Amino acid sequence: MRTTVGIIGGGPAGLLLARLLDRAGIDSVVLEHRDRAYVEERQRAGILEQGTVDALRACGAGERMDREGLVHHGIELRFDRRGHRIDFPSLTGGRSVMVYAQTEVVKDLIALRLAEGGPLLFEAEAVAVEGAEGDNPVIRFTHEGRERTLSCDIVVGCDGFHGVAREALPEAERRVYERVYPYSWLGILADVPPSCEELIYAHSPRGFALHSMRTPTVSRLYLQVPNGTDPDDWSDERIWDELDARFAVDGDWRLERGPITQKSVTPMRSWVTEPMRHGRLFLAGDAAHIVPPTGAKGLNLAVSDVVVLAKALEHWRATGSEDLLDAYSDTCLRRVWRAEHFSYFMTTALHTDPDQSPFDGKLQLSQLHRIADSTAAATELAENYTGLPIG
Incomplete structure (x- = not known):
């Protein structure tokens, strides 16, 4: 098989990236090692930041979210037997959040991919990424009992902490930061x-x-x-x-x-690996960083990563320039560390x-x-x- 962008992982990061690339006219293949039913039932995050909501709407994946999601204009901090409301719009110039489960985001993106997009292979387990230093990296994977290869111009690892993409970064280049x-x-x-x-x-x-x-x-x-x-x-x-x-x-x-x-x-736990790129291999979402759920940042960071990456890939295809691809890791990590700090603050301030x-x-x-x-x-x-x- 051959494609421009090979995406490992059919969670929200991989599926949204594929959707954004479809809209930009860039072909991709998504490999997901679980079956569709499992992916659509995985219980994860449920709070969507304003930017995540905007990104889903912009790529045509927001119709059901807007119909069924719950817009929240604040949260309550409760301590010393009293409640204290934090009003988001008045403090942020009108921003809010949406309660809409990650499982529902995934269902919407899968339906769009299967109806309008390119290949999405379930039960396709990536086992190795090879040749990331060159111009034609390869993903080796198993599907329907066969060993197969996917040749790409770009590989994106959206396969989480235990996936193969992160392990494909040379150990000598990898820096890991963690708090348990x-x-x-x-x-x-x-x-x-x-x-x-x-x-x-x-x-x-x-x-x-x-x-x-x-x-x-x-x-x-x-x-x-x-x-x-x-x-x-x-x-x-x-x-x-x-x-x-x-x-x-x-x-x-x-x-x-x-x-x-x-x-x-x-x-x-909090965990970050740097850099988020090695050659033609890019990491996004939980493959690059994990936050404690107190700050509601995990899914939203993944969305931020792939929005930045999609823009960089679109710029590369249109101009031949890799400037934005070269800046991808640094651009994302600035936001990642801000989110890590906020999640750490919320966690340590509220837990005993x-x-x-x-x-x-x-x-x-x-x-x-x-x-x-x-x-x-x-x-x-x-x-x-x-x-x-x-x-």
């Missing part, structure tokens, strides 16, 4: 209407809690738990009781309970470290009070949460 946090998230999906109109980020001496949602009838909630927690050790009643305790607030607010349909535990002292706890509360009381501090949070400009 001493807690995880126990996440649940519940068939119950949300108990709030906007997300609640709760700081509590018992640990962090987050109230989010997927639809007007499905709630998504999280609890800080120790690393190594087995979700089967938490009964439904225990989960709801703990959420009740951590969301406790003076007043008549009430947490609605319902059937829990899914439980999972997610470790918390098992080794933290009473002094540390007071510092957390001081920081949260400053956000609640200071327009400048609230603006900093709102600008980062709704998303900085892409590019």
Whole structure:
């Protein structure tokens, strides 16, 4: 097989890049090692920054999102048994976020690719990237029981932390930065209407809690738990009781309970690999960086990466200049590190470290009070949460 851009990974980054390239008249092939049903059911992020929403609309993938997504104009920080709302539009010049699950974004992009775009191969496992230093790199992959090769002008790795693309960067060139946090998230999906109109980020001496949602009838909630927690050790009643305790607030607010349909535990870590390019191989999304989910940045960083890359590829095809391709890694990493810092801030400000002292706890509360009381501090949070400009 032969194509201009070989894309490893059929998640949101790879699919959106393929869509953007289709619109620019650049052919591509997407290789996804899982089957379609698995890809369309992977539970991941659910908050789309303003720039992500704009990118999906611009490439023709926003129709169902605009119809079914939930526009949110703020979040609530809850601590000391009080809620404090951060109003996004008034602090950012009108920006907001959209609650629309990553699974739905993926479904929309797959449908568009299959209806209008080029090849999308499921159960096609990439096993190696070869020749990235030259003009014609090759992706070796297996599909339908056969070993095959895809020759490309450009290879883009959107295949996550465990994929082959990242490993194709020479070890001598690779720099890795990482922080592992001493807690995880126990996440649940519940068939119950949300108990709030906007997300609640709760700081509590018992640990962090987050109230989010997927639809007007499905709630998504999280609890800080120790690393190594087995979700089967938490009964439904225990989960709801703990959420009740951590969301406790003076007043008549009430947490609605319902059937829990899914439980999972997610470790918390920050991770970046540099550079995001080696020769004709480019990394995007989780293949290059991971953030703790507290700042809602993972999917949005992936979108930012591929928007920047698509523009660079379009410029290259139109002019023959590789200037924007050469700048890709540095351009993306500036935004990546800003998002890493914001995610680190949200994580450390809201979670209870098992080794933290009473002094540390007071510092957390001081920081949260400053956000609640200071327009400048609230603006900093709102600008980062709704998303900085892409590019």
